Amino acid sequence: MARGKSAATPAGGVDAQKSTSPDVTPPSSPQPAHHHDGDASSDSETYSPRVDRSHPQLIPLPKAEGVGYPVTAEPLPDLPEYTWQEVARHNTPASCWVYIGTKVYDITPWLDRHPGGRQVLLLAAGRDCTDLFTSYHPFTELPGKMLAKFCVGQVCTTEFPQYQPDTGFYTELRKEVGEFFRENKLDSKDPTPGMVRLAGMMVACAVTFSLMIYSCTQEWSFAVQFLAALAFGMAQALPLFHMMHDASHCAIGHTEGWWAVVGRFTLDWFAGASMNSWHNQHILGHHVYTNVLGIDPDLPMAKTGSFRRVTHHQKWNAGYRLQHIYLLFLYGLSALKFRIEDVTDLLIFKKVGPIRMNDIDNREVLSQVLSKTFWLLWRFILPVFYFGVGAGRLLVLSLVVEFVTGYFLNFNFQISHISPLCEFTDGEQPAVPKEWAQSQLATTLDYAHDSPIVRFFNGALNFQSVHHLFPAVSQYHYPALAPIVKRVAAKHGVRFNYVGTLGEAFRLHLQHLYVLGVDHVLHSH
């Protein structure tokens, strides 16, 4: 059965023979928590492991409360053990724990000394940071050495399935890319190209938005108003693809001041959405668990009950037959959906998909309220009450704007991962069968590397593989890094998914939706 097979790799800590047992059953209930919470100095002899790593009962109940997934590395002797839930409770500035691989770290004393600032650590607090840690410190071993003194124990279960440990591909790739930056004396987070473009893009947004409002006040033809709305919709997407995306990945400038100012300005104040929500969905969810069904928030959350079927791990039904048609329209609604979900996720559910959102402080709540209010003010209230634009007309044009922006954004995200060339993992497995970096390449499609136009209009997301492997590097370096990624991937026998044109990537996406939509018919004879 598929659940067992995934863990059966020599690199993982799960026993191959036992994990493939057909009679695997999940533990009936969580074992009582032991002892050591918050007390790293406790005597290690007083605890007993809650799960027996050598037993097939390790296979977890997916996402069931109180049950975890097995860690992929071997347990370490003489270190206190914690469940993922125990670590998850330490998710505040007063007590900030994370785990990386097997080891648990209390990084509370490091919050104000972290060169990347405390906000990113608080975002990561209480979580499995194994792959985040490496991908956000790709070119130096120093952070790993610094961490050692904060170790307080080890985890015996994890919240989500872990990847297999790196066997050399990512280590070599990080070394090569790091040398590229050192040899060429380049700043991997140079903010200059982004800031120059930001100025031009904001001018484009101001001009197109003003034209849309002005054409209404002058009662020009609806065709002109409509075209202005289309143009503003396109213009609105550009700073999101460029500076917002880079800022959310700490890839524009070296300090949290840069990331906060650029990221909040472009997403919260300009676009009326929420960086906090985006961080949880995109940084913690999508980028770590790419195409893992049930965990990647960009995928359907369950095997049934979604309006789209993107992987064979989902159950088929006849409702999916036309998804290659209706989804193309629904993509346009994503910007609206995102604007509503950021509020509901943040204030009501405290989750984005399965990703738990850590509590935000009053300052953050105030910032969200102010930025949303400001957005409503300049986008709707001022045009209607000051410039006298009809509310109904503005609503129609705004729907056009949001449809264009949403379509533009979502379409680009979708074709990079929802493709017949991309792999999907069933999130109910005890571990992801691949190493993280190799999985990033397997779940991602690159296209049209030679087209500067495509690169400009989608914020270099046609270099999606490079982006996933080096999320904290400025997108303006991706074209130079792609050949290095391809070379090292070829050397390690890792497939690099690539097609030459945007049109081909789009065609493959449609083909994938069609095949998944009619899957039952194709396989019924």
Ligand SMILES: [Zn+2]
């Ligand atoms: Zn990203």
